[in-house]
Amino acid sequence: MAVAPEKARAAIYEGTRIPHPIPTVLQVSEELKATGDVLEINFGPNHPSTHGVLRLIVELYGEDVVGLEAVVGYLHTGFEKSMEQKTWWKAITYPERIDYLSFQANELVFVLAIEKLLGIPTPPKADWMRTCLCELNRIHSHLVWLGTAALELGAISMFWYCFREREQILDLFEMVCGARMHTRYFQTGGLAEEIPRGFYPEARRFVNWMPKAIEEYEGLVDRNKIWLERTVGLGLLSRDDAIALGQSGPVLRASGVDWDLRKVEPYLAYGECDFRVPVYYEGDVYARYRVRMEEMRESVKIVAQCLDQLESMPAGAPWITDDRKVVLPPREELQTSMESLIHHFKIVTEGYRVPEGEVYVTVESARGELGCYVVSDGGPRPWRVKFRAPSFVALEATATCMGNALVADMIAIVGSLDTVMGEVDR
Amino acid sequence: MSSSWKKVPGLVRVEEGHGETTLVVDPARLVEACTHLRDEEGFDYLSDIAAADYLGWGTVGVSGYIGTAAGRDLNRPMTQGLQALPRPKEKRFSVSYHLLAVTTPPRRVRVQAWLDEGEAVSSVVEVWPTADWHEREAWDLMGIPFTDHPNLKRILTGDDWEGHPLRKDYPIGGEPVRFSEEK
Numbered sequence: 001m002a003v004a005p006e007k008a009r010a011a012i013y014e015g016t017r018i019p020h021p022i023p024t025v026l027q028v029s030e031e032l033k034a035t036g037d038v039l040e041i042n043f044g045p046n047h048p049s050t051h052g053v054l055r056l057i058v059e060l061y062g063e064d065v066v067g068l069e070a071v072v073g074y075l076h077t078g079f080e081k082s083m084e085q086k087t088w089w090k091a092i093t094y095p096e097r098i099d100y101l102s103f104q105a106n107e108l109v110f111v112l113a114i115e116k117l118l119g120i121p122t123p124p125k126a127d128w129m130r131t132c133l134c135e136l137n138r139i140h141s142h143l144v145w146l147g148t149a150a151l152e153l154g155a156i157s158m159f160w161y162c163f164r165e166r167e168q169i170l171d172l173f174e175m176v177c178g179a180r181m182h183t184r185y186f187q188t189g190g191l192a193e194e195i196p197r198g199f200y201p202e203a204r205r206f207v208n209w210m211p212k213a214i215e216e217y218e219g220l221v222d223r224n225k226i227w228l229e230r231t232v233g234l235g236l237l238s239r240d241d242a243i244a245l246g247q248s249g250p251v252l253r254a255s256g257v258d259w260d261l262r263k264v265e266p267y268l269a270y271g272e273c274d275f276r277v278p279v280y281y282e283g284d285v286y287a288r289y290r291v292r293m294e295e296m297r298e299s300v301k302i303v304a305q306c307l308d309q310l311e312s313m314p315a316g317a318p319w320i321t322d323d324r325k326v327v328l329p330p331r332e333e334l335q336t337s338m339e340s341l342i343h344h345f346k347i348v349t350e351g352y353r354v355p356e357g358e359v360y361v362t363v364e365s366a367r368g369e370l371g372c373y374v375v376s377d378g379g380p381r382p383w384r385v386k387f388r389a390p391s392f393v394a395l396e397a398t399a400t401c402m403g404n405a406l407v408a409d410m411i412a413i414v415g416s417l418d419t420v421m422g423e424v425d426r
Numbered sequence: 427m428s429s430s431w432k433k434v435p436g437l438v439r440v441e442e443g444h445g446e447t448t449l450v451v452d453p454a455r456l457v458e459a460c461t462h463l464r465d466e467e468g469f470d471y472l473s474d475i476a477a478a479d480y481l482g483w484g485t486v487g488v489s490g491y492i493g494t495a496a497g498r499d500l501n502r503p504m505t506q507g508l509q510a511l512p513r514p515k516e517k518r519f520s521v522s523y524h525l526l527a528v529t530t531p532p533r534r535v536r537v538q539a540w541l542d543e544g545e546a547v548s549s550v551v552e553v554w555p556t557a558d559w560h561e562r563e564a565w566d567l568m569g570i571p572f573t574d575h576p577n578l579k580r581i582l583t584g585d586d587w588e589g590h591p592l593r594k595d596y597p598i599g600g601e602p603v604r605f606s607e608e609k
Contacts, residue, residue, distance in 0.1 A: 021576040022577045023551065023555035024555075024558050024577075073582040076582040076583060117444065243528060245556050246473065264530060265531075358448075358522075359446060360446060360474070371524065373474065373524070383478070383480075384476075386476040386477075388474035388524070396558060425582055426582070
């Protein structure tokens with residue numbers, strides 16, 4: 001069940017700490033303001049530890065953070081509006097750029113939404129490969145988080161170690177589709193191309209190496225006194241507050257909620273994979289760090305299972321469904337078949353049509369519940385696309401987590417929420 | 427399960443589609459309905475608030491409308507040849523609240539309110555605190571006014587932005603760009 005044991009729940013704090021009446025703004029009390037010693041400073045939007053362009057209006061009383069308001073929107077690029085102007089086929093490139101660290105998950109959620117509206121099946125090979133890439137992407141995202149979060153707390157060597165393994169993952173992505181990031185490898189109905197030769201042995205090598213690398217990271221900081229003092233007991237968020245604030249992913253699981261969409265609402269091949277959902281009950285920065293470390297281990301296990309399945313599939317197993325109204329015909333057919341040429345031309349120029357309807361699809365991205373609300377009017381372009389960005393929601397918790405924090409802890413706390421500003425501002 | 431929806435205050439109708447349930451509610455009684463769903467049905471988690479603008483929905487020229495009313499049957503040839511318009515919408519804007527019950531198995535439901543230009547809907551911040559930024563985003567990008575919201579101001583665009591960019595009548599590339607006036 002999704003409830004933490006009573007003992008562990010009581011340990012975080014009593015009652016709720018969500019500010020009232022504005023849940024996302026920590027307001028300074030009148031008495032404190034009357035002292036005249038409250039200093040208001042702007043933290044960001046251009047500050048190296050804000051992971052992009054986050055601006056925090058912080059009110060300080062000495063070293064204590066007594067007031068806080070997060071201001072976002074500096075990276076707003078209107079992805080959702082742009083997607084309404086493109087055909088379904090072309091719009092797939094946009095979601096990846098929304099969250100540039102967890103791009104496969106963003107791509108996946110939009111493709112899954114189209115497939116749900118179309119009612120189109122996907123072959124098992126595509127499902128397993130999507131699972132494999134999504135998990136590699138989760139490791140990639142957590143590595144960037146670990147590297148930069150540790151960097152902000154002064155552990156610069158962690159950054160080099162994390163980027164060493166991140167590089168290996170990006171090499172795998174490059175092998176699959178030719179691009180290191182924003183791969184656009186998921187296509188409506190399956191994958192864009194056959195899995196290249198040489199991918200499996202390279203991915204195996206990574207799977208064998210990665211657990212050792214995670215041990216190295218833990219060796220660096222797990223019992224490091226500075227790391228512990230800067231993470232343990234900070235940025236507290238109780239189970240009830242986390243749910244009320246809509247938190248998801250590692251932040252929610254670090255607050256004692258056993259909730260992972262891969263387990264509770266299995267999609268792709270997750271229902272057939274054997275993995276564990278790490279849950280911690282302390283609700284502090286350290287717990288969030290531990291959840292992400294263990295998630296990387298579990299992701300490696302899932303990738304290994306995906307490779308087992310993919311390698312055992314017969315040669316020539318389809319990687320995309322055979323529906324000529326939606327899926328591009330094989331390239332070689334264009335030389336010989338007029339029908340294929342027409343289909344190719346129609347899909348590329350006009351786009352395929354998606355039946356009228358509205359769907360809301362969610363997946364577990366590296367940052368939590370990533371949702372996609374899509375409305376179709378039956379035409380070749382989406383009528384409305386709306387993303388539920390887990391980072392956007394995570395930032396709503398800053399005011400609650402910042403209770404009793406010092407200004408130096410603020411960086412650790414904001415870092416532990418793992419926000420990607422591209423996704424916050426869309 | 428489906429019979430218990432009848433107890434939702436202000437329920438207009440229940441729609442099913444693609445395995446999802448939509449509860450269309452009277453906007454005037456939205457907070458009542460949401461409180462009921464949270465306390466009686468266990469929907470303790472607000473996943474998302476999505477607003478959509480249906481201006482120009484179903485008018486030829488906005489985009490093509492070829493298909494069958496029932497959608498496309500993949501196994502039947504020539505199902506793309508019929509002309510069909512999408513079902514008309516009752517009002518211009520829809521606001522969809524995607525709720526989730528953190529239980530095993532999880533349950534999801536969409537609560538939907540329909541509004542016309544200038545009509546307001548009550549804020550659900552008191553029901554789910556996470557609604558704060560979602561409602562600010564819907565106000566900023568779609569111009570949906572939420573009454574009783576404690577801090578309703580723009581969030582993604584600038585404080586001095588004019589118009590609501592995600593509306594269908596907001597032009598693409600037509601926004602004024604600073605320092606670009608030809609003088």
